[in-house]
Amino acid sequence: MSEPISALNHASYDGIAKIEECGLQGMITLRGNQSDKVLAKAIKDATGQKVPGQHEALVSGDTGVCWMSPDELLVLVPYAEVEAKLAAMNNALGGTHALAVNVSDARAVFRVSGANAREVMGKVAPVDFSGDAFQPGQIRRSRLAQVAGAFWMDDADSFRVVCFRSAADYVFKLLKVAAQPGSEVGVY
Incomplete structure (x- = not known):
């Protein structure tokens, strides 16, 4: 490879x-209800940050989360960790109406x-x-x-x-x- x-x-x-x-920057597009507590916990677990408010970017180095629209966030993680963070996020969001996709290479x-x-x-x-x-x-x-x-x-x-x-x-x-x-x- x-x-x-x-x-x-x-x-x-x-x-x-x-x-x-x-x-290289690990990036996950996360779509869902930003007031959902399960989604908030998945964000906190992946980045250590809370769900950002409108037009807010909570970023430190190569880790953080950015507000993109009322139902979309951009989750930033180290590139080497993106697959593990995405898998953990999808696992945490299993019962929630949400979509998390690795967009790092795009x-x-x-x-x-x-x-x-x-x-x-x-x-x-x-x-x-x-x-x-x-x-x-x-x-x-x-x-x-x-x-x-x-x-x-x-x-x-x-x-x-x-x-x-x-x-x-x-x-x-x-x-x-x-x-x-x-x-x-x-x-x-």
Whole structure:
């Protein structure tokens, strides 16, 4: 069996912000009733986190859970643990109306970091990235120019961006162009 590799094999670029492909990330899409106590326990067991509120990302390193919609969560676990965590989650959810699916290899993850990270993100997504409107611990699903994506802030100067693996090269190049030296707009 071949070894798994990330979409862009850790490609990176340094401009007005640093753009990095993060590598392999375990991801489970979990659909179900977010107020269900069984679902909440499965999330807690897999990540140590509670069920997030609307637009909330409870992430520490490569583990956490993100709100994606009223009936969908994105569960993040280390890539090497995703199959075991998924099996445990499906076992725990056995009697509950829910669906948990490993989407790790269908997604790519990027990090945009540095003092101009908000400015880079503001060029590619129709979201208010001001400090008052978007802060660490919040997530949005939106567009990254022509493709769908989701992004959250890990801290005041860094974002994590998730897109479909098939769009990884496009998103990397999009972020790279938005981070070109001399392209500062000064909005954020």
